[in-house]
Amino acid sequence: MGGMIMDKNNSTPFLELREVKKTFSLASGQVTALEHISLTIEKGELVALVGPSGSGKTTLLNIIGSLDRPSKGEVILEGIRIDILSEEDLVHFRREKFSFIFQDAKPLRMLNVLENTLLPFNFFKPKNRNGNIKDEGIEIIKSLGLGHRIYHMPSQLSGGEIQRVAIARALITHPAMILADEPTANLDRDNRLFVIDTFRKLSKEKDIAVVFSTHDLEVANRADRIVHLKDGVFLKDEIISCNPCQV
Amino acid sequence: MELIVLAMKDILRRKGKSLYLLIAIVIPVAILSTILLTFDNADSSLSDLASKFGFTLIVQPKNVRVDRINQIGVNTQEYIPEGVIGEIEKIIREVIRNPKEKVITVVRLYKEGNVLAGKSEVNSVVAGIDFKTELEAKPSWTITSGRWPMGDREAVLGGTYASTQRVSVSDTVTIGDSAFTVVGILQNYNSAEDYMVFAPFAEVQKLFDKAGVVSVINIQSASLDKDKKLLQAAVEDINKNVPNIMALSPQQFSTMKYTLLKKTLKFLVAIVAATIAVSIFSIFNIVTSVLYSRVKEIGLLKSVGASRSQLLIIFLSEYLTIGLIGGMIGYPLGLLMTYLLDSFLLKLGAGIRVNLFYVPVALLVGIFCSFIASFYPTYRLSRIKITESFRTQWEG
Numbered sequence: 001m002g003g004m005i006m007d008k009n010n011s012t013p014f015l016e017l018r019e020v021k022k023t024f025s026l027a028s029g030q031v032t033a034l035e036h037i038s039l040t041i042e043k044g045e046l047v048a049l050v051g052p053s054g055s056g057k058t059t060l061l062n063i064i065g066s067l068d069r070p071s072k073g074e075v076i077l078e079g080i081r082i083d084i085l086s087e088e089d090l091v092h093f094r095r096e097k098f099s100f101i102f103q104d105a106k107p108l109r110m111l112n113v114l115e116n117t118l119l120p121f122n123f124f125k126p127k128n129r130n131g132n133i134k135d136e137g138i139e140i141i142k143s144l145g146l147g148h149r150i151y152h153m154p155s156q157l158s159g160g161e162i163q164r165v166a167i168a169r170a171l172i173t174h175p176a177m178i179l180a181d182e183p184t185a186n187l188d189r190d191n192r193l194f195v196i197d198t199f200r201k202l203s204k205e206k207d208i209a210v211v212f213s214t215h216d217l218e219v220a221n222r223a224d225r226i227v228h229l230k231d232g233v234f235l236k237d238e239i240i241s242c243n244p245c246q247v
Numbered sequence: 248m249e250l251i252v253l254a255m256k257d258i259l260r261r262k263g264k265s266l267y268l269l270i271a272i273v274i275p276v277a278i279l280s281t282i283l284l285t286f287d288n289a290d291s292s293l294s295d296l297a298s299k300f301g302f303t304l305i306v307q308p309k310n311v312r313v314d315r316i317n318q319i320g321v322n323t324q325e326y327i328p329e330g331v332i333g334e335i336e337k338i339i340r341e342v343i344r345n346p347k348e349k350v351i352t353v354v355r356l357y358k359e360g361n362v363l364a365g366k367s368e369v370n371s372v373v374a375g376i377d378f379k380t381e382l383e384a385k386p387s388w389t390i391t392s393g394r395w396p397m398g399d400r401e402a403v404l405g406g407t408y409a410s411t412q413r414v415s416v417s418d419t420v421t422i423g424d425s426a427f428t429v430v431g432i433l434q435n436y437n438s439a440e441d442y443m444v445f446a447p448f449a450e451v452q453k454l455f456d457k458a459g460v461v462s463v464i465n466i467q468s469a470s471l472d473k474d475k476k477l478l479q480a481a482v483e484d485i486n487k488n489v490p491n492i493m494a495l496s497p498q499q500f501s502t503m504k505y506t507l508l509k510k511t512l513k514f515l516v517a518i519v520a521a522t523i524a525v526s527i528f529s530i531f532n533i534v535t536s537v538l539y540s541r542v543k544e545i546g547l548l549k550s551v552g553a554s555r556s557q558l559l560i561i562f563l564s565e566y567l568t569i570g571l572i573g574g575m576i577g578y579p580l581g582l583l584m585t586y587l588l589d590s591f592l593l594k595l596g597a598g599i600r601v602n603l604f605y606v607p608v609a610l611l612v613g614i615f616c617s618f619i620a621s622f623y624p625t626y627r628l629s630r631i632k633i634t635e636s637f638r639t640q641w642e643g
Contacts (some may be wrong), residue, residue, distance in 0.1 A: 058634075067550075067633045095552040102550070104543055104637055110253075110260040120551040122249040169551065181637075221545075 009043050011080050013040035014209055015064065015177065020073035022059050022232075032231045033059040037073070041211060043176065046203040048220035049213040051229035057213035058181050060229065064211060065098050065179040066090050078176075095124050099170030101180035101212075107154040107165045114150050117141055117168040123217060126173070133172075140168045144198065160191030176200070180212035196222045248467075250557055254564035264537050265569055268617075271529040272573025273580060277535040280581020282515045285588060302353070302384065303471040304481060306335060306494045329354070331489050334454040335464060338488060342481040343470040350468045352383045353377065354461040356451050362444055363421035364412040368639050369407070372443045373422055375451025378403075384467045392416050393431030396447065398429035402427035402444040406435035420444060423454045442590050464575055523616060530620030534566060538628045546636025558629040563621065570617025574610035581609065 022034040034056045041047055041064075049057040062068035063075060066082045075083040082093060117137045126133055141150055144164040154162060163183060168180050177224040178199070184192040196219050199210045203224075212223075220226050221240060228235040258265050308325035332352060339350055341521035363367050378395050382388060393416035396403060401421055409415065409432045419426050426445055435441045452458050471478040478496050485494040538545075548558060582601065 062634045091552065091554050094550075100550040102547070102632075102637055106543075106547075108253075108544065108547070110256040117549075122253055123548075123552040123554070123557050173552075 010083050013076075014043045015039075015041040016074075016076040017064070018074040018076070020060075020075065020090070021064060022056075022063060027072055034063070034070075036233060039227065039237075041177075042211050043209050044203050044207040045209050045225065046200050046223045047209070047211045048223035048226045049229060050215070050217070050220045050226050051158060051235070052215075054057040054231075055229040056232040057229055059212055059232075060212060061179050061181050062114060065100060065177075066094055095120070095173070096127075097176045099175040099178045099179065101163075101170050101183045102184040103185045106162060107157075107169075109154050112151045112153055113141060113146060113157070113165055113168075114138065116154070116165050117172055119169055130235040131165055137168070137172055139144045140171050141165075144168055145194075160187050160194070163187060163191065163195055164198075167195065171202070172205075175208060177211070180210070181194065182214060183212055184214060189218075192216065192219055193222075197242075229235045250560045251564050254568065255560045257561075257570060258565055261537065266295050266532065267533050268530060268566070268569045269573050269576070271526050271533065272320060272570055272616050273577045275519065275526040275616060276574050276577025276609050277580035277584060278515075278522050279519050279612055280578045280605055280609050281584040281588060282512060282519055283400050283608065284581060284585040284600070284602060285515075286512055287602050287605075288585065288589070302465040302497065303468045303478065304339075304494060304496055306331075306466070306485065306489075306492050309461075309491045309493045312613075326356075326457065326462060327464060327492055329459050329461055331492060332461075332464060333467070334463055334489055335485055335494075339466060339468060339471070339481050340485045342477055343468060345470060345643055348468065348470055350466065351380060353380050353384050353465045354446060354448065354469070355465070356457055356460070357462040358451060358455040358457065360422065360455065364408070364444070365414045365418065367412070369412065372439070372450055373455075374440075374443045374445050375448040376445055376463040377448045378445075384465065389434040390431035391434050393429070394432050396445075399450055400425065400427050401430045401447070403431040403433055404429055405433050405441040405443045405445075407441040408443060422446065422451075425450070425454055439617075499588050523612075526616055527620040529615060530566075531624065534621040535624040538562070538624050542628065542631060542636045545631055546633045549633045549636070555629045559625060562619070562625040562629070566617045566621035566625070567614055570614040571610055572613075573617070574613025577613060578609035581605075 003083065017037055017039045020037040021032070022032055024031045024033055037056075049060060051057050056215060059068065063070050063083075066075070066077075066085070069083050074081055077093075077097060080093075082090065107113075109117065111119065112138055114134070118133060119141060121133060129136070136216075138150060140146065144167060146161060146164055146168070149157060149161060154165070157165065166183075170180075180199070183199075184195050187195065196212075199212065200222060202208050203210045214220050222225060226236075226238045226240060228238065307329065308327055310325070332354065336350060336352055340346070342546070343350075357372050358375070359370060360373055362371040362373065364371070382395065390403065391406065393403075402422075404412075404414060404420070409429070414420065414429055416429055416432060418429050420429060421427070422444065427444075427450075432441065433445070446454075452460075471481055482494045482496060485492070545558060548561075553561075
């Protein structure tokens with residue numbers, strides 16, 4: 001079963017996966033996590049990956065974000081095959097193109113909210129920025145409703161606020177794509193909807209492609225597309241016309 | 248610079264684990280510093296003491312443990328009969344073959360007893376000496392206040408003894424039933440003499456019923472001072488011909504103690520090597536455990552753009568800083584241990600001599616231990632994939 005190819009402007013897609021396969025070698029033998037996955041994602045799209053546990057959502061996110069390499073197939077971002085880049089090149093590539101939000105990735109405990117937001121710039125210099133990075137960080141934090149928490153430590157934050165810090169950190173680098181693995185898993189309904197609506201706003205206003213995995217249909221239905229996976233293969237690639245839909 | 252700041256903030260956050268690491272580094276550094284300082288102090292102080300001692304040859308009762316050069320014959324119940332003094336002088340005359348040369352023989356009788364000094368009675372070492380011949384042999388011997396005794400019932404006190412007992416010139420000290428007027432206070436020489444009461448030799452013999460015996464015989468001869476072979480011959484002849492005594496030169500004393508010290512040091516160096524090995528193993532375990540608990544943090548740092556080399560810089564900076572602090576604490580602790588070791592065990596009388604050369608040595612050892620123990624786990628964890636780091640069950 002192949003994935004739907006979106007070719008918005010009849011030009012090279014922003015991201016393209018061609019016949020991707022991923023197998024893992026375990027003590028019990030080889031396990032196929034993904035098979036025959038072909039998919040395109042355009043800038044400004046909000047894509048939800050949905051499926052039961054073990055369906056390959058996280059593996060697919062990792063391959064899209066170049067955190068893992070496919071066993072077979074190609075991953076092409078803006079015309080460049082990223083699955084064959086060296087580890088060193090990938091570090092630079094990821095810095096420029098991707099931001100990640102993990103379900104488990106808590107902020108660093110020794111840094112406050114602002115320092116956690118600016119964390120990437122401990123490792124590389126921001127490019128093409130006119131304004132002050134610190135001011136921009138404060139603006140992003142405020143826009144996420146954490147204006148009163150700028151200098152607070154992570155231990156003083158709630159689960160929803162911690163996830164907003166992760167979003168702030170993802171935004172500060174001006175990525176072309178945000179990849180989020182179960183970003184709403186441990187949040188209450190208000191915070192879940194806040195996170196996903198923020199993604200939606202970002203994808204539309206800043207033309208960022210956002211791909212996230214979720215079990216939650218209410219959350220998934222607020223995306224532009226829902227890619228359904230089961231046992232490592234596509235079940236359905238669904239375009240959502242109503243946004244947000246009533247569940 | 249940002250990476251180092253991150254590392255320093257992390258040290259402060261993990262105070263408990265950092266403290267464990269610090270202790271694991273401080274212990275070997277302190278032990279190493281102790282050994283280096285002890286060796287150094289002993290090396291310089293033994294030869295220093297021997298040269299300051301002022302005598303060419305010492306004769307003490309046989310089978311008495313040689314401890315401090317200034318304390319030979321003090322802590323013993325063994326004595327030398329006065330009759331052998333003439334015999335010893337005769338042997339020396341025969342060795343130097345110069346009848347005109349002046350040979351000074353100084354005898355001392357040491358006895359421990361209760362002395363009423365100031366308002367309290369205190370157990371003290373009383374040294375019976377002949378002030379005139381002592382000063383002839385040791386003209387550098389100085390009193391800080393008062394004068395040298397001229398009468399039978401006059402005494403001089405060691406500097407420390409006088410200050411601790413709050414006794415000054417013109418006060419009285421009572422030894423047994425006899426009262427002695429303190430006429431002088433000796434300068435402190437950082438030796439056993441600082442704690443003694445000096446009274447005329449004949450009076451001390453009478454007081455303690457030790458007529459006809461002495462504790463130690465010190466001899467000064469210019470010829471023997473100049474010629475080591477002659478000195479050696481004199482020592483051998485005395486030991487061969489005079490029974491129940493042991494003659495030795497101050498230089499021999501130094502050599503004996505030095506040989507003993509070197510044997511002790513070899514043993515201590517083995518302990519240091521073992522301590523460093525145990526320390527490295529402990530640091531390795533602590534670092535491994537800490538890093539595994541930080542796997543998700545490593546994944547996070549990599550996901551926001553940290554390269555492997557940057558992670559190595561962060562983690563190694565943390566551990567090397569702790570190593571450096573360990574070295575900074577270990578050296579003064581080593582100084583303290585040197586003092587305690589000398590005071591209670593080795594009793595070299597060397598005191599503490601702060602050798603600044605050992606400061607960088609201590610710092611380097613701290614850094615070395617830390618680096619050796621932390622490099623492998625740090626290197627290994629820096630290679631972990633982001634995807635693996637979030638799959639791990641370890642919790643930070």
